Amino acid sequence: MAVNSSKTPDPVKSGKTHHSMSNPLAKLGLSRRSDLILHLPLRYEDETKIQPILEIQPNRSVQIQGTIYKSYIQAKPKRMLICHLRDDEGEIILRFLHFYGSQVKQLIPGVKLRAYGEARLGFLGIEMIHPRYRLIKGESSLPQNLTPIYPTVAGLSQSSLRKLIDSVLSDSNLSDTLPSDLILKLGLPGFSESIMTLHHPPADISLAELESGQHPAWRRIKFDELLAQQLSMRLHYERRRNHDAPVMNPKGHLVETLLAHLPFPLTQAQKRAMQQIRQDITQGHPMQRLLQGDVGCGKTLVAFMACLDAIESGYQAALMAPTELLAEQHYLKAKNWLEPLGIRIVSLFAAKNPRERETSLTDIKNGHANLVIGTHALIQETVDFSGLGLAIIDEQHRFGVEQRLKLRRKGRHPHQLMLSATPIPRTLSMSYYADLDVSVIDELPPGRTPVLTRLINTSRRNEVMQRVEAACASGRQAYWVCPLIEDSDLLELQAAIKTHAELSTHFPHLNVGLIHGKKSPKEKTDIMAAFVSGQIHLLVATTVIEVGVDVPNASLMIIDHAERMGLAQLHQLRGRVGRGKTQSACVLLFQPPLSDQARARLQIIAEHSDGFEIAQQDLRLRGPGEYLGARQSGTPLLKFANIEQDLDLLEQARNLSSLILNDRETVQKHLDRWLGQAADFLLA
Ligand code: ADP
Ligand code: MG
Numbered sequence: 001m002a003v004n005s006s007k008t009p010d011p012v013k014s015g016k017t018h019h020s021m022s023n024p025l026a027k028l029g030l031s032r033r034s035d036l037i038l039h040l041p042l043r044y045e046d047e048t049k050i051q052p053i054l055e056i057q058p059n060r061s062v063q064i065q066g067t068i069y070k071s072y073i074q075a076k077p078k079r080m081l082i083c084h085l086r087d088d089e090g091e092i093i094l095r096f097l098h099f100y101g102s103q104v105k106q107l108i109p110g111v112k113l114r115a116y117g118e119a120r121l122g123f124l125g126i127e128m129i130h131p132r133y134r135l136i137k138g139e140s141s142l143p144q145n146l147t148p149i150y151p152t153v154a155g156l157s158q159s160s161l162r163k164l165i166d167s168v169l170s171d172s173n174l175s176d177t178l179p180s181d182l183i184l185k186l187g188l189p190g191f192s193e194s195i196m197t198l199h200h201p202p203a204d205i206s207l208a209e210l211e212s213g214q215h216p217a218w219r220r221i222k223f224d225e226l227l228a229q230q231l232s233m234r235l236h237y238e239r240r241r242n243h244d245a246p247v248m249n250p251k252g253h254l255v256e257t258l259l260a261h262l263p264f265p266l267t268q269a270q271k272r273a274m275q276q277i278r279q280d281i282t283q284g285h286p287m288q289r290l291l292q293g294d295v296g297c298g299k300t301l302v303a304f305m306a307c308l309d310a311i312e313s314g315y316q317a318a319l320m321a322p323t324e325l326l327a328e329q330h331y332l333k334a335k336n337w338l339e340p341l342g343i344r345i346v347s348l349f350a351a352k353n354p355r356e357r358e359t360s361l362t363d364i365k366n367g368h369a370n371l372v373i374g375t376h377a378l379i380q381e382t383v384d385f386s387g388l389g390l391a392i393i394d395e396q397h398r399f400g401v402e403q404r405l406k407l408r409r410k411g412r413h414p415h416q417l418m419l420s421a422t423p424i425p426r427t428l429s430m431s432y433y434a435d436l437d438v439s440v441i442d443e444l445p446p447g448r449t450p451v452l453t454r455l456i457n458t459s460r461r462n463e464v465m466q467r468v469e470a471a472c473a474s475g476r477q478a479y480w481v482c483p484l485i486e487d488s489d490l491l492e493l494q495a496a497i498k499t500h501a502e503l504s505t506h507f508p509h510l511n512v513g514l515i516h517g518k519k520s521p522k523e524k525t526d527i528m529a530a531f532v533s534g535q536i537h538l539l540v541a542t543t544v545i546e547v548g549v550d551v552p553n554a555s556l557m558i559i560d561h562a563e564r565m566g567l568a569q570l571h572q573l574r575g576r577v578g579r580g581k582t583q584s585a586c587v588l589l590f591q592p593p594l595s596d597q598a599r600a601r602l603q604i605i606a607e608h609s610d611g612f613e614i615a616q617q618d619l620r621l622r623g624p625g626e627y628l629g630a631r632q633s634g635t636p637l638l639k640f641a642n643i644e645q646d647l648d649l650l651e652q653a654r655n656l657s658s659l660i661l662n663d664r665e666t667v668q669k670h671l672d673r674w675l676g677q678a679a680d681f682l683l684a
Contacts, residue, residue, distance in 0.1 A: 024156035034673045036168045039161075040198050040221070040640070041148035043211065047116055048142055048203035053090025058121040064092060064128075065114045065136065071107050083107050085115070092119070093127040112136040145200040146207075169199060177224070177670040182660075186223065186652055194220040213645070222641035223649045228674035229638065230657035231667055233435035237288065243413040245286035246389040250278065250309035257341055258308060262301075264445065269293070270302050273439040277306045277417060280437070281313075281390065286408075287415035290396070290433055292424070293441030294611040295575025296448070299419045300330060302441070303392050304338060306417055311343060311370045315389025315414075318372045320379070320407055322398035324349055324521040325528065325544060330394070331373045333550075338371065348374030348383065351521045379406040392417045421575070422568060424615065432643075434654065450609045451578040452585045455562075455602050457592055464558060464587055465506060472510050472537040476582060477554040480540045481573055483561035492542055493518055499560070500540040511535060516542040543569065545576060552580035562588035562605075563598045567618045570605050597621065619644065 030036050051062040066087035074082050081096040081104060094115060096103065107113075117131030150161050174192035176183065183190060189197075194217035201210060209215040213222070255274075259266065266274070273291055280287035293299050307317035319334075321327040331347040339345060346360045346369035363369040367386035372378065388411030393399055396418035408416060424432055456464060468478050482499050485492040493516055500514040513536035515527045524544075530536045532551050539545075539554075543565075557577045562570060570588070578584040588602055604617045643650060660666050 024153045027153045028151065028156070032676050033168050033172050034676065036165050037172060037174070037195060038221075038639075038674070039150060039165060042151050043149050044146035044201060044207070045116060045149060046203070047147045048144065050114070050142065053085075053087045053092050053126070056090070056092070056119045056126055058119055058126065061116070061118045063114065063116045065112070066090075066092070068107060068109050068111045068113060070109060071104075073104065081107065083113075085113060091125065093122065093124055094131055094133070095122075095127060095129045097130065106135070114140070145202055146205070148199055165199065169196070177666065177673055178227075178656075178660075179666065182656065186656070188220040188223055189216050191220065191224065193217070213640075213642075218640070219646075219649060222646050223653055224670070225638060225674065226641050226646070226650050226653035227657055228671055230434050230653050231661065231671060232675060234657055234661055235667075235671075237435040240288055240413075241285045243286055244284055245413045245415055246281075246310075246313070246315055246387075246411075247284050248281040248310055248313035248315065248389065248415075250282075250312045252278075252309070252312075254308035254312045254341055254343075255305045258305065258337060261340070262337070266301070267298065267441070267443050267445055269441040269443040270298055273302045273441055274305050276437075276439045277302070278309055281306070281309060281415045286413045287417065288436050289416070290418045290420060290436045290438045291441065292420050292429070292438060294444065295421045295572055296579055297421075297441040297444050299421070299441060300333065300394075303394070303417060303419060304334065306390060306392065307371050308338070308341070308343070310390035310415070313389065315387050316364070316367065316370060316372065316385050316411075317390040317392065318378055318385070318388055318407065318410065319374075319392045319394060320399070321373070321375060321394040323544065324351070324375055325515075325524050325549060326394065327373055327375045328521070328525050329528070329550060334371060334373060343370045344368060345371045345373065348372060348377045349521055350375060350377045352377075376403065379403060379410070383410065385410050387411070388414045390415045390417065392419065394419045396420050397422045421572065421611065422615075434657070447581060448578055449583050451557075451574055452583065453574065453588065453606045453609075454585070455588050455590060455606055458561075458589045459592075461589065464589065465503075467587075468538060468556060468558065469507055469510070471556045472507070476556060477531065477534065477536070477551065478538050478556035478558065479545065479554055479576060480538060481545070481557065481559045482540065482542050484543055484564045484569075489517065492516075496540060496542050503538060503540060507538065510537045512538045512540060514540045515544060517544045543573065545573070549576055550579060551576070555580060555582045555584040557584075557586045558589060559586065560589050561591055562602060563590045563594055567601055567605060567614055568611075571611050571614050574605070 025031070028039070030039055045061060047063050049063065050065045053064055053066060056062055056064070064085070064087065066085040068083050069086050070084040072082055074080050078097065081099040083094040083096075085092050085094055094113075112135065113133050114136050115128060115131035115133040117128040119126055119128055121127075148162065148165075149158060150165070152158060152161050174195055176191045178191075180190075188194075197205070197215070197217040198210075198221065206215070210218070213219075273293075277287065277289060277291075280289055291299055291302060303319060307319065310317045319327075319330055321330055327347065327349065331345065334343075334345050344363070346363050348357070348360055348364075352360070360369070360372075361382060361384070364372055365384045365386055372385075377383070391407045391411065391414045393404055393407065393416070396404070397420055404416075404418070408414060418436070429438065468480070471478055480499060480503060482492065482496040485495060496514060496516045500512060504512045513527050513531060515524060519527070527536065527539070528549070528551075531539050531554070534553065555577055557574060559565070559570065559573060565573070574586045577586060588605065590598075590602060594602070600621060601618070604614055604621070608614050608617065641649065
């Protein structure tokens with residue numbers, strides 16, 4: 001129907017893959033037949049009906065048909081070709097701002113046209129600007145199906161893309177990848193039927209169902225996509241598991257000795273996690289375990305026990321943390337707890353002085369160091385382990401896939417443990433982590449009292465300051481967290497410096513410290529040490545303290561402009577207090593006016609202390625992008641399915657994936673369709 005008939009060469013038929021980004025198909029990521037089959041319309045246009053011109057509603061897209069009774073070129077205010085079209089009862093004006101001489105010759109009185117476009121109310125009545133049109137000679141039937149509108153890029157017209165997709169659809173194998181009894185059980189339509197419906201929906205289909213993605217045809221395609229994701233994650237998992245890993249044989253003496261010296265017993269959940277890890281590392285294949293647990297549940301200790309097991313078995317262990325502050329703190333704790341057991345610990349930071357660094361590197365390389373704790377500095381090329389058996393990543397979501405991989409490569413398929421406090425709602429985590437084993441610490445050490453959390457309008461800042469003063473006067477310590485300023489470290493820094501100056505003046509008899517990301521590692525360490533020892537009463541901080549910092553005597557936290565922070569971040573921040581015996585409090589200062597959603601979110605934090613519950617509520621409020629978007633991994637991106645909206649499909653896909661994983665023929669067929677060459681790697 002469109003006038004543009006520029007022919008795009010058909011790369012699919014020629015069977016070549018296209019790498020050139022100047023090729024519009026390559027830009028769309030369409031290199032294989034199945035890519036085109038799965039290139040689904042964004043929306044549809046209804047060309048199955050002809051609307052009487054008299055009944056046209058402005059601002060709707062419609063198809064009309066009529067005869068030109070007047071046409072001319074208008075010169076002002078802009079040169080354009082104008083055609084007046086008439087059907088039995090109504091009249092409409094078609095305007096063309098860009099036109100060819102051939103069109104002027106073609107669009108003359110007496111010619112019958114069928115046009116599709118958005119109608120609007122113009123100066124002279126109803127009109128269409130640049131409708132798509134074609135000439136009608138004699139009888140011309142209407143299409144039976146809605147017209148698909150595909151995502152495309154410049155250089156590839158809808159009609160060329162449509163032709164290409166149609167030709168691929170007509171001579172491709174659209175047979176089901178899944179056994180029909182399984183599909184039947186799921187209550188979903190077949191693949192071929194679904195794909196054809198989505199490319200060419202019948203005229204009487206429910207557009208609402210189609211456009212909301214809830215039509216059974218859509219559900220089938222989304223299910224298939226989720227299944228491909230689950231399968232590929234599981235295959236990744238299996239693939240890694242196929243390697244030989246160091247077989248650990250810990251006697252458990254080191255762990256026992258450590259526990260005997262700790263002032264507290266392990267929680268049941270910590271014990272369970274430790275057992276699971278111990279079980280894994282004594283197997284011949286690499287552990288791939290995620291240790292998940294709310295802020296403050298004691299993951300570090302579990303990680304240390306795993307290190308002791310590895311060291312006792314004659315291997316080195318490494319612990320990588322995302323910030324210097326955190327790595328330093330782990331280092332100090334390890335010195336405290338593990339050095340007395342004869343463990344030799346080495347730290348590695350980017351900013352270490354060259355001589356110290358050299359010594360550390362030598363110790364790591366010749367095996368003198370049993371445990372190496374550091375930041376990204378650990379994965380630099382110059383770092384060579386003599387026998388890395390266990391690689392631990394703290395706050396794993398702060399690292400990219402590449403970085404995790406680099407740490408693994410420091411050994412020969414070492415066991416891997418990842419720690420995370422990012423609460424993934426339970427409903428999601430099983431599917432989300434289909435490529436990992438998960439241990440959950442679902443219990444906090446006893447004796448912690450939940451942090452009292454209050455929302456306070458920033459106009460009452462003075463009262464809050466008095467409260468801070470009272471707390472510090474009675475020997476407790478406090479954090480004052482400065483506002484998050486998106487995309488500007490500089491402004492954030494300025495805000496912190498200003499707050500520090502203000503609070504220092506306000507409390508002349510208190511020692512007010514300041515910590516932020518721009519301080520040198522040495523300064524940060526000194527400040528934290530002063531805070532830990534109680535010399536600093538009030539610590540003004542940017543969100544650098546968000547992860548991991550552990551100072552039990554700090555029992556009050558003020559968070560300025562809490563409305564700017566995400567719930568997960570607020571929860572992490574608040575987790576810095578409530579670590580000791582005293583009742584802790586957290587004040588969320590907010591700047592009115594708050595939107596309803598912002599208020600609801602802050603209320604979630606105020607009312608709940610369980611990170612998983614908070615995540616679940618947040619998910620309900622905002623959708624899952626936040627959690628899932630953050631995960632950088634080999635997980636194929638989802639084009640069609642929406643994890644939250646399609647949670648039921650996700651669960652079904654997860655269940656089915658474990659049922660069919662060993663049916664390699666089916667898996668191969670399914671992944672071929674969805675992943676192409678990537679699947680060959682997984683199935684090799
Ligand atoms: P997270 O899981 O957030 O990393 P940490 O490992 O930093 O938590 O532990 C938080 C605090 O709890 C630390 O001070 C740690 O020493 C303490 N802790 C760990 N396990 C226990 C336990 N079983 N009983 C009491 N305190 C514990
Ligand atoms: Mg931690």
